[in-house]
Amino acid sequence: MAPTAALSSALKQAEQLRKDGNHCFKKDRFGAAIDAYTEAITLCPNVPVYLTNRALCHLKRNDWTKVEEDCRKAIRLDHNCVKGHYMLGLALLQREEYAEGVKELEKALDLGRGADPNGYMVEEIWQELAKAKYMEWEHESTKRSWELQNLKEACEAALKQKHYLENSEIDGYYDEVSISNSKQLKDLDKVFQIVAEADTPKEVPDYLCCKITLEIFRDPVITPSGVTYERSVILDHLQKVGTFDPITREPLAEYQLVSNLAIKEAVQAFLDKHGWAYRTD
Known part of the structure; x- marks a missing residue:
């Protein structure tokens, strides 16, 4: 052959x-x-x-x-x-x-x-990616929390030791209540609270969320009316409901949709800092 x-x-x-x-x-x-x-x-x-x-x-x-x-x-x-x-x-x-x-x-x-921007694989991959990003954040957040707690305890111990030495030299008296209520320890507490804020879940700002799904944007597009939507959501609206902007009711066609790069970058910056926002459930 x-x-x-x-x-x-x-x-x-x-x-x-x-x-x-x-x-x-x-x-x-x-x-x-x-x-x-x-x-x-x-x-x-x-x-x-x-x-x-x-x-x-x-x-x-x-x-x-x-x-x-x-x-x-x-x-x-x-x-x-x-x-x-x-x-x-x-x-x-x-x-x-x-x-x-x-x-x-x-x-x-x-x-x-x-x-295929609107294919089933894109949605499936995004869901898995969001879960992965959340797991990555959770893993790193737990590690950071443990490290911060150890650092905080070490700083507190150092301050208490300093307070003890200073007071012992003066009158040989050490007041545990006094050091626990000291301004230095309270200031230290505030510093560590501020550091931990990035890992504390809260509401995502409205301007980073689609007005239809109320979820954080993945692929934001802006209409001629100036309204930003999630691409897959507005495309679904145009195909199934009608060729108009769902909020302004102005006529709208698919070719008029433009990627909102500013919002996309803002979303990524927010997610990079607040990994908890990847949570999808």
Whole structure:
């Protein structure tokens, strides 16, 4: 058989195996699906989708090591593989490698938005990214809280020791109540309260939230009327309700929507400082 004909035959067999694998996957027969995708990979090892399909089966089985292996192979074949970056991010998060996991999910989100801004994958990736960012913040916040408490206790002990030495030199008398109520300790308390404020959840400012969903913006767009909405929400309104601005009632078409970069940057700055705002529940 000529090389071209052999390649064509292998591709045809691999595609049939992919379809068989998809059929098994839909019936939750993940082992059989893995076998089918593995045969397809053996025939055509340079097709990323066979690897990401198998990775998804491993994900369903919580076999995160194999998820990572298949996704890394898929990404080597296609650097813009959305599902590869997405599932790799999830696998890294399982190992509590938050920084690298978040990085992969952000890459997947950027690629997903470029391919299909309103696709189901974009929403799914965003939800996982928000959870990952929140977990990352929670991990770092707990660490900071512990470190601050230790530092505060050390500072308090140093102040009490200083107070004790000063008073002992004067009259040999040490008043525990006096030092506990001292201005220095109260000032110290205020300083540590201010430092801890960034990690204290509160309301997100209204200007950073969509007027329809009341949730913090992800991809804000501004209308000719000057109102900013979440892109997916206003697009859904235009498609299902009517071609008008839901607040001003002015006529509105999709092409008139412009990314609100100022708000987008403000949201990112807020999230960078207040990771608790990523919480989605």
